[in-house]
Amino acid sequence: MNVGDVPIVGELLEAGAEDRVFDSLLLIGPLLILVIALVGRSRLTTGLAAAYVGFFAAYVLFRGVRT
Amino acid sequence: MNGATETIGRDLGRILEALAGLMFVSILVPLVWGEYYAIPALIVSGVIPFAIGYSFRTRFRKAARPGKLHGMIIAAVGWFCVAIFGSLPFYLIAWTVEFAPPVLGEASRASTPTLAAFTQPLNALFESMSGFTGTGLTMTDNEEVLPRTLQWWRSFIEWIGGVGVIVLTTAILARPGSGSLTLYESEARSERIHPSIVSTVQTIWWIFILFTFVSILLLWVVGMPIWGAINHAMTGLATGGFSITDNSIATYDSVAIDFALLPIMLLGSIAFPVHYLILQGDLRNLYTDLQTRWVFIYMGIGTALLTVLVYVGDTYDSLFTAFRYGSFQFVSAATCAGFQTAADTTNVALGRWPAQAQLTVVFGMVVGGAAGSTVGGIKLIRALTLLKGIRFRIGDVFYPETAVRRLKINGRRLDEREVRQEFEEAAIIAALWFFFLGIGIFVLLLILPQGEYTLENVIFEVASAQGNVGLSAGITGPESLPTVGKIMFLFNMWIGRLEIIPVLVTLRAVFDRGGLYR
Numbered sequence: 410m411n412v413g414d415v416p417i418v419g420e421l422l423e424a425g426a427e428d429r430v431f432d433s434l435l436l437i438g439p440l441l442i443l444v445i446a447l448v449g450r451s452r453l454t455t456g457l458a459a460a461y462v463g464f465f466a467a468y469v470l471f472r473g474v475r476t
Numbered sequence: 477m478n479g480a481t482e483t484i485g486r487d488l489g490r491i492l493e494a495l496a497g498l499m500f501v502s503i504l505v506p507l508v509w510g511e512y513y514a515i516p517a518l519i520v521s522g523v524i525p526f527a528i529g530y531s532f533r534t535r536f537r538k539a540a541r542p543g544k545l546h547g548m549i550i551a552a553v554g555w556f557c558v559a560i561f562g563s564l565p566f567y568l569i570a571w572t573v574e575f576a577p578p579v580l581g582e583a584s585r586a587s588t589p590t591l592a593a594f595t596q597p598l599n600a601l602f603e604s605m606s607g608f609t610g611t612g613l614t615m616t617d618n619e620e621v622l623p624r625t626l627q628w629w630r631s632f633i634e635w636i637g638g639v640g641v642i643v644l645t646t647a648i649l650a651r652p653g654s655g656s657l658t659l660y661e662s663e664a665r666s667e668r669i670h671p672s673i674v675s676t677v678q679t680i681w682w683i684f685i686l687f688t689f690v691s692i693l694l695l696w697v698v699g700m701p702i703w704g705a706i707n708h709a710m711t712g713l714a715t716g717g718f719s720i721t722d723n724s725i726a727t728y729d730s731v732a733i734d735f736a737l738l739p740i741m742l743l744g745s746i747a748f749p750v751h752y753l754i755l756q757g758d759l760r761n762l763y764t765d766l767q768t769r770w771v772f773i774y775m776g777i778g779t780a781l782l783t784v785l786v787y788v789g790d791t792y793d794s795l796f797t798a799f800r801y802g803s804f805q806f807v808s809a810a811t812c813a814g815f816q817t818a819a820d821t822t823n824v825a826l827g828r829w830p831a832q833a834q835l836t837v838v839f840g841m842v843v844g845g846a847a848g849s850t851v852g853g854i855k856l857i858r859a860l861t862l863l864k865g866i867r868f869r870i871g872d873v874f875y876p877e878t879a880v881r882r883l884k885i886n887g888r889r890l891d892e893r894e895v896r897q898e899f900e901e902a903a904i905i906a907a908l909w910f911f912f913l914g915i916g917i918f919v920l921l922l923i924l925p926q927g928e929y930t931l932e933n934v935i936f937e938v939a940s941a942q943g944n945v946g947l948s949a950g951i952t953g954p955e956s957l958p959t960v961g962k963i964m965f966l967f968n969m970w971i972g973r974l975e976i977i978p979v980l981v982t983l984r985a986v987f988d989r990g991g992l993y994r
Contacts, residue, residue: 424678426755431686438689445693446702458693465690473759 430468437461482539483546484553489532491554494645495561496526498636502565505628513576513586514625517568525561548978549985551642555608556970558641563597563604565629570594573623588621593954598962605966607633608641609973610850612717612814612946613965615954620722624703627720631707637973638714638744638850639684643677667749667848680748683755687713691740698732708815712737715744715850717814717946725804726819734804734817745771745811745845766886767846767856774843774856778806782836789830792823805947810840812852814946827949831932834949838936841943842909852944852972854909858902861885865899908976913942916968923958924951942968 415436425431441461445454499522506514542550573587574595594600599615606613607630614630616622622630636644669676691709696702704720711718721727725737743751750768753761763769783795783802792798804817805826818826826834844853868883875881882889890898916938924934933949940947951957952965971979 424675425682425686426679426752428755431755435682435686435689438686438693442689442692442702442706445696455697458697462690462694462697469754470759472757473754476757476759 486536492529521564552982559605563600566600608637634716635710724816747848
């Protein structure tokens, strides 16, 4: 799904770093927070949240090294 | 009705409509938390600015695009109006609870002295101005007992205010053209990410939203409950500093949370164009961009100095503890976040730190972080321009009059005229900043009870308000700060957020029109 297709704020969300991975992180973020709010703290949710943060940091570094 | 009033009225209308939208969106919170008594207050709070904004916008829809003067007045009046109308949720929810009408069910259970403080319009306005300007000084005694709706509203307005009310309006109600650029610049911003100003502000919001999700999840991973993580990530990234706990971040008393907040606050103190370039893969900006490089150098030096001062001053008994509190409080001050870990219940409160340590924190608050970020203060670029400009002027003596000299700032080689212009702007803002800081200190010394607070406490508190920081030496509170002090802090926070000049331009225009100025 393209972020530009999201109703109302699609245009705003599309205006980012022109990178599918960052776009995906932007879309996954609120869903993950919602899951955490509903499920609470468990190994799975902690792992998912840590993976999200770790992946974001690693991908920023990866893009920096690749460029 | 002249053209200027129409232009200003039309754009104020757009800002008020955007504010109303924020209030309507916030109705989700009382729905989720079952605080149904807050819903009518939020609806009324939203309807009032929407009706005024809609009537202004439609009535003046054919008004001309704003020029520089209009832009400054729109920014100054717009921020003040947003603070006024943004105070309605505080005021109306507090009164709703006081009245506790049976039809709203559980309202009376939410009644607390903390919430009751907002039945005073000045307290509600103070909280709103503090939120929107990203200051973080508060009229609440205990944030924990506030309804979730108001906890959210406080965090939300800081989050919005961090990027800017006008930037929000431009991003949502996109209007291409020079008018948007004028407004963008009037809100203390200048650098663009894209040639189009609408694209620029949309990208700023894109970055800000992504960073918010990352910050929320980071705080949750290190142990903060999810509601706290959502609120503190929003206010930390916006470098606002409102908390939902009684003793700010000290409530958690967690080393992991303290250190997790450092990068979040630092993210908020780096300019958005640099964030964009870093996300594009250009990591060199972390050290090639003058302001970003100095964010790290300045934070490093400040942290080291503060750590030494509180350690040598026997405030903390171990070097690690001194580093923990020293690093957090300096970064919190210099990024203008204003989160507090040095609080009474868990350790030595900031107001009881050695005077030299308090003044080091004040220095951090005065300078602030990078221009184009969410921070307050004079901004690093101005401090560096002043330092380089002074060195340039002193160097003049050593060169013949015919020598052609250029000053290099942030990769730009400025000629004599440009140096004069940049130096003059930085000097004017710095001078005005210290002038109003001095007035604030003088007024506070006059109105506070003799002997209750030290001079460094007073300097600390005024610098905190004007730098939009929010750290407190204990002076600010619904009872402890006299009415005159609250009014003065409203002014300090307002001018601090807009970098003074737009407010002075607006006041001059008002007095000029009213015949009071000449």
